[in-house]
Amino acid sequence: AQSVTQLGSHVSVSEGALVLLRCNYSSSVPPYLFWYVQYPNQGLQLLLKYTSAATLVKGINGFEAEFKKSETSFHLTKPSAHMSDAAEYFCAVGKAGTALIFGKGTTLSVSS
Amino acid sequence: DVKVTQSSRYLVKRTGEKVFLECVQDMDHENMFWYRQDPGLGLRLIYFSYDVKMKEKGDIPEGYSVSREKKERFSLILESASTNQTSMYLCASSSRAYSNTGELFFGEGSRLTVL
Numbered sequence: 001a002q003s004v005t006q007l008g009s010h011v012s013v014s015e016g017a018l019v020l021l022r023c024n025y026s027s028s029v030p031p032y033l034f035w036y037v038q039y040p041n042q043g044l045q046l047l048l049k050y051t052s053a054a055t056l057v058k059g060i061n062g063f064e065a066e067f068k069k070s071e072t073s074f075h076l077t078k079p080s081a082h083m084s085d086a087a088e089y090f091c092a093v094g095k096a097g098t099a100l101i102f103g104k105g106t107t108l109s110v111s112s
Numbered sequence: 113d114v115k116v117t118q119s120s121r122y123l124v125k126r127t128g129e130k131v132f133l134e135c136v137q138d139m140d141h142e143n144m145f146w147y148r149q150d151p152g153l154g155l156r157l158i159y160f161s162y163d164v165k166m167k168e169k170g171d172i173p174e175g176y177s178v179s180r181e182k183k184e185r186f187s188l189i190l191e192s193a194s195t196n197q198t199s200m201y202l203c204a205s206s207s208r209a210y211s212n213t214g215e216l217f218f219g220e221g222s223r224l225t226v227l
Contacts, residue, residue, distance in 0.1 A: 009152065032214050043116075043202055043218035044155075090154065094214035099145055099170065104154035 002027045004093045006103035014111050019063075019078040021106050023091030026072065033074045034092040034100065035065055044090060050074060061085070086110045115139070118203050118219035125226050131190040133222050135203030142208040144186035145216065148172065149200040158201075161186055162208070193226045200224075 007022035025031055032051050036044040048059025055067040061084075065076045074091060088107050094100035119134040137144065143162055147155040147170075157170030159178040167178050175197060179187045186205075190197055200223050204216040 034215065036218075041221075041223075043220040044204075044216075045218070046215060049215060099157050099160050100214055100216055102147075102155040104152060 002031065002093045002101050004091050004101055004103040006089075006091050006106050008106055009104065010107045010109070012109040012111065013081045015083055016080050019076070019081045019085065019108065021076040021089050021091075021108065023065075023074045023076065023103060024072050025074060025091075025093045027093055031093045033065075033067060034094070035059065035063070035074075035076050036090045036092060036102075038088045038090065038105075040087075047076070047089070081108075081110045083110050083112065116203055116205055116217050116219040118201075118222045120222050121220065123222060123224045125193050125224065127194060127226060129193050129226075131193050131224065131226075133188040133190075133201055133203075133224070135186045135188070135219055136184050137186075137205040137217070138184065139205065139207070139217070140183065141205035141217070142183070143206045144180065145204045145206075146170075146176075146178065146186065146188045147202045147204065149202055149221070155202065158188065190224075193224075195226050198224060198226045 003026045005024045034049045035047040037047050038044045048057045050057050050067045058064045063078045088105050090105050091103040092100040116137045145160040146158040156172050161167045161180045177189045200221050202221050203219040
């Protein structure tokens with residue numbers, strides 16, 4: 001069975017600081033992994049996805065994530081936080097043709 | 113661009129009412145999903161459908177039903193709304209193409225309040 005765990009329900013950073021949102025997965029088959037972002041009162045939009053190509057995946061808005069099989073992790077990073085990055089972030093695991101399984105989400109707050 | 117449209121962004125209903133949440137996608141996707149989102153619980157799958165007139169239960173189907181009469185439309189029905197169904201409901205779709213990774217495309221959500 002597949003599952004995903006996001007470590008930390010709330011992360012706070014200062015503007016310009018490194019953003020690190022943690023995600024660990026469990027999967028019996030090579031997984032597809034996703035990060036989605038949700039801004040207030042909106043649906044989810046895709047930030048980036050890992051599909052067994054390069055282990056370092058670049059997404060929109062300067063975010064990237066690294067797939068580490070040995071650590072079963074897919075942490076999301078951004079070198080320099082911006083106020084507009086404040087949102088809720090969801091990690092998800094899945095495989096083709098099935099419903100994605102989501103983590104419980106991490107709320108990112110950015111202070112000036 | 114894929115567009116998933118949820119007909120109502122905000123609804124307020126009374127306990128016991130029948131509630132319909134409508135979702136339409138315009139990319140000819142085979143798969144459609146209904147999730148419920150609650151603070152601290154993330155997204156939980158209610159029902160999904162792989163084809164017209166087909167449906168599968170997700171993790172929390174109790175108190176809900178669905179209808180998929182046309183490929184582009186997937187409706188979520190609350191037969192008798194209760195206060196514990198107050199939540200954000202998210203519809204999503206995906207392609208069944210061989211190359212598909214399972215990526216979902218979401219609507220903007222329907223926030224339902226049951227009084």
